Amino acid sequence: MSSPVRLPSISFVVARSSPAHIIGVDNKLPWHLRTDLQRFRKITLGHVILMGRSTFDSIGRPLPGRMNIILSRRPANDQESSIWTSPDTSLFWSRGPEDAMYLADILSLAAERKEFFVIGGEQMYQLFSNLGNRVHLTEVFAPLPREAGDAHFDREFDRRKWKVLFEEDVPSGPNDEYASRYTVYDRKTKTVRYIELEDYFTSGSDKRRWISDQYIKIRNSVAQGSLPEPEYQYRMFEEQDPAGN
Numbered sequence: 001m002s003s004p005v006r007l008p009s010i011s012f013v014v015a016r017s018s019p020a021h022i023i024g025v026d027n028k029l030p031w032h033l034r035t036d037l038q039r040f041r042k043i044t045l046g047h048v049i050l051m052g053r054s055t056f057d058s059i060g061r062p063l064p065g066r067m068n069i070i071l072s073r074r075p076a077n078d079q080e081s082s083i084w085t086s087p088d089t090s091l092f093w094s095r096g097p098e099d100a101m102y103l104a105d106i107l108s109l110a111a112e113r114k115e116f117f118v119i120g121g122e123q124m125y126q127l128f129s130n131l132g133n134r135v136h137l138t139e140v141f142a143p144l145p146r147e148a149g150d151a152h153f154d155r156e157f158d159r160r161k162w163k164v165l166f167e168e169d170v171p172s173g174p175n176d177e178y179a180s181r182y183t184v185y186d187r188k189t190k191t192v193r194y195i196e197l198e199d200y201f202t203s204g205s206d207k208r209r210w211i212s213d214q215y216i217k218i219r220n221s222v223a224q225g226s227l228p229e230p231e232y233q234y235r236m237f238e239e240q241d242p243a244g245n
């Protein structure tokens with residue numbers, strides 16, 4: 001017999017210009033917003049963050065206090081290889097969404113985190129668009145024409161499908177180039193990913209042992225310079241918001 005075990009939920013963090021929906025130009029953010037960077041840090045600290053290789057190049061280093069997973073179709077070079085020297089800050093190179101999600105799931109479960117974050121850029125938001133249940137969106141009131149950017153985030157948040165959990169206006173100040181609005185959207189029908197585990201793995205301590213085994217396998221592959229292979233295939237179901245609103 002087996003029982004379903006839930007995998008972590010996927011959330012996005014994104015800042016885009018309003019109304020043109022620009023998120024980047026020349027592989028950089030087109031603004032400086034200290035309040036938003038501080039909020040980004042607070043939301044993601046201690047979690048797995050998943051990003052495309054261009055965004056990683058743009059940041060230039062693994063973000064501290066987070067487990068950084070980079071998606072790239074090409075092998076990592078020596079400077080980019082996966083590193084796991086501290087439990088706090090780590091870097092994992094991954095070949096595609098399934099590998100990345102396996103890493104993100106096990107690292108999140110091991111850290112007792114119920115969600116992980118897709119932090120960009122445009123290609124990553126598209127790749128995971130059907131799986132994201134929550135979006136932390138900053139609308140930056142920057143009067144930029146659409147052509148001023150080369151990366152965009154065009155998702156619309158239909159109020160029949162998304163509910164607003166939180167909203168806050170941030171005026172422009174000495175450290176924030178533009179005024180902005182921060183909104184947290186939650187999908188009313190969530191995509192739940194799960195795996196079937198043998199019943200004897202689903203009680204508390206056995207589940208921990210299963211997570212710990214997976215974690216050690218990942219650790220060993222990184223130590224040997226190879227990329228961890230997913231050990232399971234997840235399944236999905238749709239779950240309605242219990243509040244029904």
Ligand SMILES: NC(=O)c1ccc[n+]([C@@H]2O[C@H](COP(=O)([O-])OP(=O)(O)OC[C@H]3O[C@@H](n4cnc5c(N)ncnc54)[C@H](OP(=O)(O)O)[C@@H]3O)[C@@H](O)[C@H]2O)c1
Nearest residue numbers: 014015024027028052053054055072073120121122123124
């Ligand atoms: N405003 C914001 O909130 C925000 C957040 C993050 C980023 N950004 C901006 O967004 C821009 C970058 O976005 P982007 O769309 O150009 O790049 P990206 O999504 O950061 O990275 C694209 C790269 O990801 C890898 N990739 C894509 N699909 C893959 C797949 N299926 N399997 C394996 N690897 C895959 C490829 O790397 P390889 O070429 O190595 O194969 C690809 O070139 C920058 O301007 C950045 O500043 C803005």
